Amino acid sequence: MKHHFLDQFWFEFVWAMTLKEIKARYKKAVLGFLWIFLNPVLQMLVIGFIFQFFVPVRVDNYFLFLFTGLLPWNFFSYSVMKNTPIMTNERSMIKKSNFPRESIVLAVVFSNLFHMMIAWMLLLLVLIGDKVVTEHHSLTQLTDYSIRLLYTLPLIGWLTLLTTGFSLLFAALNVKYRDVNFLVQAVMPLWFYATPIVYTLQLLPEFFGSLLYLNPMTGLIELFHAVVLMQPVYDPELVILDVFLSVVLFFLGCWIFIREAPYFDDWV
Amino acid sequence: MPKQQPKKRTIRKKSQKTVSKPRTELIGPLAVSLRSVKKRYTLHHEKPTFVEKFFGQTYNEQFMAIDGIDLSIPKGQKVAIIGRNGSGKTTLLKIICGVTKQSQGDVRVNGRVVSLIDLEAGFHPELTGYENIALNGLLVGMSRSEIKERTPQIIEFAGIGSFIDAPLFTYSEGMKLRLGFSVAVHADPDILVLDEMIATGDANFQKKCFNRIEEFFHQNKTIITVSHVMSFIEPHYQRFVWLEKGKVKLDGGKEVVAAYRKTWK
Secondary structure, three states, X not given: OOOOOOOHHHHHHHHHHHHHHHHHHHHHOOOHHHHHHHHHHXXXXXXXXXXXXXXXXXXXXXXXXXXXXXXXXXXHHHHHHHXXXXXXHOHXXXXXXXXXXXXXXXXXXXXXXXXXXXXXXXXXXHHHHXXXXXXXXXXXXXXXXXXHHOOHHHHHHHHHHHXXXXXXXXXXXXXXXXXXXXXXXXXXXXXXXXXXXXXOHHHOOHHHHHHHHHOHHHHHHHHHHHHHHOOOOOOHHHHHHHHHHHHHHHHHHHHHHHXXXXXXXXXX | OHHHHHHHHHXXXXXXHOOOOXXXXXXXXXXXXXXXXXXXXXXXXXXXXXXXXXXXXXXXXXXXXXXXXXXXXXXXXXXXXXXXXXXXXXXXXXXXXXXXXXXXXEEEEOXXXXXXXXXXXXXXXXXXXXXXXXXXXXXXXXXXXXXXXXXXXXHHHHOOHHHHHOEHHHOOHHHHHHHHHHHHHOOOOOEEEEOXXXXXXXXXXXXXXXXHHHHHHHOOOEEEEEEOOHHHHHHHOOEEEEEEOXXXXXXXXXXXHHHHHHOOO
16 A cells, blocks of 8 residues: 555545644644744744844844744744654654655645644734824725735745744654764754844844845744834845745655655654 | 365465475465565764764664565465564565565565554544544545545544544544554455554453454455464464564574573573
């Protein structure tokens, strides 16, 4: 019984696993859905309160700036951190049955995506509300701004691609090399500061700002800021490099995962 | 099994001729076909790490669990794989089920394989019985429409009652076992993989299980089992494959069991 990629069974399986992830989360906590929004809000308040004294970011609202970066970042970091050790955590399933292994990883990514989308919608409402209250936008201006916000959809697509790529890569590697998980746990907080979430690249020395584009999350978060808050992009050409890096990483992750997946049972 | 009788005889004749030799001739459509299959495991003494590999301190101890097996199982045949612990029985089943992949050789499996070995692998304690049926059904290879159609039968067979709406952590061990077994047997397998011990729930349900498995024996299902308990398997199977150190030592009818028994003390 072989599984084929992207056939009907595959989609049904990934869908069922995603539903399981979402349902299981909200059966544990009554206020589950509230936490989607509450978690980044608390983060935003704490970081915002401290950093506004250190980071002279030129934005209208530093808290909104933070929140716009934190939502995609949280999606990325939660998904990757949960997916890295997932093959050993789900060993009971892997050792006993034959199913598309990538569905475990994809389920985590898609369920987190679902949560992020809810929080994202709420953020957009806040953003539009902010325009009405503080800037007294007219109806046409509001429509223009709303249309502009639609550009976040392809960005979320890019974010999902990048997250899936890293998740597949680390999940596959961690089966054979168990210290990959420790590495990811250690690197993630540093990665956060190597991404312009609490600061803008314009604040950094010139050479340093360009160097950070080696991190594909940099260009992505910059574009989020650019679309939502009309922040200037530090170096648009290097953003294209990040798109390229993300696609390469995605295919690398897929390739390694597909190559290793039939042998996961031997190692977990 | 009167209906099976003529077919049985022809198979046995052929299997006697080819005792311990690779079975190359085709007997009808094949359910499982293995060609010089090998499975190599790398032995770890500790968790494998990247740092180790980086500093070149890897252990290269290898172990051949399956060392060149040729095996063709025609559709509808009932095969028991016998042998000591560590002879490669479980690895062979894992390869047939697709849980792991062979290191070398060619494996072909036609039809849906359902294993009645561990039935609770895909269960999630926080989800209800219904939700777990949906997930475990997919795990044993059913499509969503098949699961939808068979859910009432699955619940009925498992005898879960009103607990079906409750999360799985409220179930007793017996109820979980029953639900798992019920999902698996409703998957309509072409190839059924059995363990020697099917201890499921109370005496009443055990009887139900045996009846169900008996039904599978009467239908034209391919059944593969691993076993130590000879008295249980002997009357039900036509063919016995004796594995030793990852190789087929003997392959044939009941005489294989007799030969295997002689090695016991």
